[in-house]
Every structure is written in C-alpha cells, then in structure tokens.
Amino acid sequence: MTKPLVLVTADVKSIEGYNWHAATSTYLQAVVKGSDAIPMILPSLGADLDLDAALDQVDGVLATGSRSNVNPELYGEAPTEENGPYDPARDSTTLPLLKRAVERGIPVFAICRGMQELNVALGGTLHTEIQDLEGRNDHRAPTSDQQDERFRIAHPVEVSSGGCLAAVLGEEPFEVNSLHRQAVGVLGNALTAEAVAEDGTIEAASIRDSAGYVLATQWHPEYWVMTDGPSKRLFEAFGDAVRAYRVKRLGL
Ligand SMILES: N[C@@H](CCC(=O)NCCCC(=O)O)C(=O)O
Numbered sequence: 001m002t003k004p005l006v007l008v009t010a011d012v013k014s015i016e017g018y019n020w021h022a023a024t025s026t027y028l029q030a031v032v033k034g035s036d037a038i039p040m041i042l043p044s045l046g047a048d049l050d051l052d053a054a055l056d057q058v059d060g061v062l063a064t065g066s067r068s069n070v071n072p073e074l075y076g077e078a079p080t081e082e083n084g085p086y087d088p089a090r091d092s093t094t095l096p097l098l099k100r101a102v103e104r105g106i107p108v109f110a111i112c113r114g115m116q117e118l119n120v121a122l123g124g125t126l127h128t129e130i131q132d133l134e135g136r137n138d139h140r141a142p143t144s145d146q147q148d149e150r151f152r153i154a155h156p157v158e159v160s161s162g163g164c165l166a167a168v169l170g171e172e173p174f175e176v177n178s179l180h181r182q183a184v185g186v187l188g189n190a191l192t193a194e195a196v197a198e199d200g201t202i203e204a205a206s207i208r209d210s211a212g213y214v215l216a217t218q219w220h221p222e223y224w225v226m227t228d229g230p231s232k233r234l235f236e237a238f239g240d241a242v243r244a245y246r247v248k249r250l251g252l
Contacts, residue, residue: 004037004059004242009097009114010044011066011243012089013143018088027064030180034235048091051100058215059249060242063114064100065220066206069182070095070116072167075125075218083128083175083181084125095121102190105211107241109234115205115216122188126217130183137199139218141179151161151223153180157195157203164215165194169230176203176230183218191216213241 008028010021021043031039039062042054055061055200068087072079074095079086099121101108110118116126131138141150153175161171184202187193194215195204209215213240221231246252 002246004035004246005057006031006035006039006060006062006242007054007058007097008039009039009041009061009063009090009094009117011064011068011087012044023064026220027220030225030235031062034222034225034232035058035242037038037239040139042093042097044087044089044093046089049093049176051093051097055097055101055104055106058106059246060109060238061097061101062238063098063108063117063216064109064222065112065114065179066090068113068118069128069215070126071087071125072128075185077125083104087242091117097185098122102207102210102212102214105245107213107238107245108215109213109238110216111222112218113132113218115218116182116184118214118216119191119205120226124188124191126182127185130182131181134199135199136183137197139180139183139201144194147223150179150218151177153228159204159217160192160194160196163192163194164208164213165204168215168233174230176217178219180218201222204228212245213238235244241242 008023012019048201052089068085094117100119135225156173190207193202203218205216221234224231
C-alpha cells in the first residue's frame, strides 16, 4: 500500500541573502517514524498557492511550531516589537490552509504555533506573553543551548474526559514539554479544549465532531516521538487518520 502524504508547514527564513522555506527535521522525522507517512514541506507562498489543488493531492496537514508568533492583527490586536518576531508569509499560508483542511475533513495535527494558527484561523484569539499574565506560569523553553534541555519535560497537563485526546492517550494526567510565550485566549469556532495546565493554559484542543481528525497540542510531541509514550501514540493516531483518509480519497 502506498504511504500517505502529509503537508508540513514552513517558516520563511532569510539565510545567506535568500528567503528559505523551512521546517525542522524533528517534524519531518516524526511524520516518517511516528506516523509512517511521507512529509512534504509546503512553501509559505500565500495567495500564490492554489491550496485546494495542493490539498487535493495529500492525506493530512501537520502545522509545526516556530519561534515566530502569529501576527496579533489577525485576531484584532496590535503587533509590537517585543512580541515578535513575526512571519507574515507563514501566516498568510498556514491560516487559510488549516481552515480549508478542516472544512474538507482532511486530518490536521497542529503543534504549538500550529495550534495557535488553527485557533486564529477558526476565529479565536491568543494571549501574548503569558509569562507576564497574572496567575500564569512561565511556559517558555528553559534557557540552554542544548535542544534536549530546551525540549525537556516541563509540567503536567490534565486531560478532558470523553474527548479526542482522551481517546488517544487516556484520561490520566501526563507530563509535557513547554516552549511558548503565547497561548489560546478565546477558542475558535468548533474547537474544544482537550487538556489544560495547572494555571489554566489550554494545552490541547480538537474539533470533536469534525468530519476529519483535528487535534492540536501546545506542547511538542514530535521531539520525543521515539521515546515518549504519549508523543508516540499521538503520531501513531495521526498516521491512522491519514491512512484512513487516503483510502477514502483514492477509493481504495
Ligand atoms: N512562537 C509561539 C509558538 C511557540 C512554538 O511554536 N514554539 C516552538 C519553538 C521551538 C524553539 O524554541 O526552538 C509562542 O511563543 O507561543
């Protein structure tokens, strides 16, 4: 059986005087080794891309994390120097991509920035710089030049009962990593919180009655996909969803 194809979102980075459209290897490897699917980076070319034509040919979308933030103008707030950096090319591609994938019932797995993009794409808002908000913990990455330390397990999350996340991981609390300054404010249309941190930060969301699989996590299951049980199971569940979609898409 041919393997499912998964679009992976891209950041736009300026390197050696060129604009590169890039995704980190951790997401690509997680699609291959965790979901047994084929990752294909979708360049962040915005309105120049025929998104429906791209979505016609794939079986899922993985929206990746990024140090850049969704531009607050997209949810009715003002951008600031401190809240950057921003990536307008990525915003102009990933938000319509996610909205269209959800409308078409194409499986979506959205991670960190990807969860925030999904939420804004569906009409929700974000809290910016949550570490400065009353009652919120600091969810930023540990200061280190070692990636394993930056992505280390950081805090527990409580799983909402009876939801999509509980269906994959069960309802017991578990530990996640944490590398973010933003978080979901008002949930977007049809999104339901699936996990929360002890300070109330929404850590996962889904569309429970979606035609397709739609799950978003604020933490990074891609990083420890081969060694952490919940991370592995999340990518396996995404793999099952994209394989099922492929059978339907191709009439197999
Ligand atoms: N920029 C947003 C989204 C956070 C995110 O995707 N983090 C991944 C970055 C990985 C790294 O720091 O290397 C926010 O800060 O909330």
